[in-house]
Amino acid sequence: MAAAVTAAGLATAVLLPAHAEAAGSVHLYKIYYDSPGSDRGGNSSVNAEYVQIRNSTGRAVSLKGWTLxxxxxxxxxxxxxxxxxxxxxxxxxxxxxxxxxxxxxxxSWYVWNNTSDKATLRKSTGTTVDTCSYNSSRYDSKIC
Structure with missing residues (x-):
C-alpha cells in the first residue's frame, strides 16, 4: 500500500511541472550577444545582435508598453x-x-555585452516577466 501511495505521489509530482509548462508563458528565449566578426558598428553587424521572446501560450499576447x-x-x-x-x-x-x-x-551601436549581461522583460506595469543572464565569452549566444 505504501508503495502505491509513494508511486501515486511521484506521478503527481511528475505531472505538475508538465501541467505548468502546458499553460505556457511569454518569456525570454534566446540572446545572441556577440555578433559575428569584429564589432565595428555597421548596421548589419549591430542587427546580428538580438533577443528572442517566445509566447508559448495558446493565445496572442499584447506586448504594448512592455520593455526589454x-x-x-x-x-x-x-x-x-x-x-x-x-x-x-x-x-x-x-x-x-x-x-x-x-x-x-x-x-547605431551594440547593447549586449560580449562577455556578460542580463536581459529583463517587463510588462507595461513594471512587473518583471522574465530575466536571462549570461557570463561567458566562450559562446556567442544563450538559450534562456
Whole structure:
C-alpha cells in the first residue's frame, strides 16, 4: 500500500511541472550577444545582435508598453504589438523596418555585452516577466 501511495505521489509530482509548462508563458528565449566578426558598428553587424521572446501560450499576447532592458539600462519599449500564440519575436539592436516577427531598436551601436549581461522583460506595469543572464565569452549566444 505504501508503495502505491509513494508511486501515486511521484506521478503527481511528475505531472505538475508538465501541467505548468502546458499553460505556457511569454518569456525570454534566446540572446545572441556577440555578433559575428569584429564589432565595428555597421548596421548589419549591430542587427546580428538580438533577443528572442517566445509566447508559448495558446493565445496572442499584447506586448504594448512592455520593455526589454540590459544591465546598463538600455531600454526598448514595444509600441502596439501582439505576439501570436506559439510564436517568437526577434528584437534586433540596429535599424530596420518592423515586421510581424522582427522588431528593431533603431540603435547605431551594440547593447549586449560580449562577455556578460542580463536581459529583463517587463510588462507595461513594471512587473518583471522574465530575466536571462549570461557570463561567458566562450559562446556567442544563450538559450534562456
Amino acid at each position: 532592458t540590459d544591465a546598463s539600462r538600455h531600454k526598448y519599449t514595444f509600441g502596439t504589438y501582439t505576439v501570436g500564440a506559439g510564436k517568437t519575436v526577434t528584437i534586433r539592436t540596429g535599424k530596420g523596418s518592423n515586421t510581424t516577427y522582427t522588431r528593431y531598436q533603431n540603435r
